[in-house]
Amino acid sequence: MTTEKIVILTGAGISAESGLGTFRDVGGLWTQHRIEDVATPEGFHRDLDLVHGFYNTRRAKAATARPNAAHEALARLEREHPGEVVVVTQNVDDLHERAGSRSVLHMHGRIAGALCGACGGRWQAPDIMSKTDVCPTCGATATRPDVVWFGEIPHHMDEILRHLSQADLFAAIGTSGEVYPAAAFVEEAAAAGAHTVELNLDPSAHVTAFAETFFGPATETVPRWVAQELARS
Structure with a gap:
């Protein structure tokens, strides 16, 4: 299967091993x-x-804090994947950008x-x-x-929903699945026909909504998953 557009949601779990x-x-x-x-x-x-x-x-x-192997792997995915890679992050740090990712939407500021x-x-x-x-x-x-605080509207929602509607692959990394609207992104992507993957230390609240799951530290699971996706490109 050729994956053209990858949309990735990241949460606090991806920055935990950077000390945040x-x-x-x-x-x-x-x-x-x-x-x-x-x-x-x-x-x-x-x-x-x-x-x-x-x-x-x-x-x-x-x-x-310094970017870890998971941030660096996502930057590598963006560089080497022949299609589009978009990172939507719930995190307010800039570790994705410092690792080299360029297409990053900070939904929580x-x-x-x-x-x-x-x-x-x-x-x-x-x-x-x-x-x-x-x-x-x-x-x-x-x-x-x-x-963005609780009770406020996240940034870039129209753009994020557009990306989800176009995704061939949606991955959620290091997020609990308990905060909306991000918790519903897997359903949005799946409804548009995307393959869905969760990478997490432990199963999230929405784990059953994902077609594929990988559990363990982000610095281990994300680089392996990225290598797997690039091998398919």
């Missing part, structure tokens, strides 16, 4: 902080210092970015953000991290 924490596992970020406190607009307005501190820490960790809640202006975030930061566009003190 996952969310729902034992010891994950949501066992240390309440979602309502640090990942909602309401939590931000209740305690700006807490939320800025949380994302300042995540920004610092992301800046010092970027930790390295800042967003003005007043005018919608965007700019590169400083290492440390605070509630007193001034928007360089409008001058308002309404700066927040440029990430």
Whole structure:
């Protein structure tokens, strides 16, 4: 079978081996902080210092993290596959780009970015953000991290759905399958006729929706899978 277009969804599990924490596992970020406190607009307005501190820490960790073998394998797939490869990531780090991937859609925003809640202006975030930061566009003190919180609409959804409708192969890597709309991407792709693959440390909440599964650390399963796909090209 010739696979022309590959669409890949990545979650926190692909960056875990680079030292960036996952969310729902034992010891994950949501066992240390309440979602309502640090990942909602309401939590931000209740305690700006807490939320800025949380994302300042995540920004610092992301800046010092390095792409791992899984990120590098996906960059290799994009370079060597004769068709199109699109990475849709739930992650706010830039490890895909630093590994060499070029076609990356950040549906949950970027930790390295800042967003003005007043005018919608965007700019590169400083290492440390605070509630007193001034928007360089409008001058308002309404700066927040440029990430998508619970209750907000993810970025690039029209483009993502278009890619899913055109996919010959859809792979989900390192994602729990518990957060929508990303959790429904496998059904969207399958309905369009794509072969579906899950690569995960453990089965996700939607594992039965996938035609093929590979379990184990991303640094082991993803390079093997990429080599397998390139051999078929």
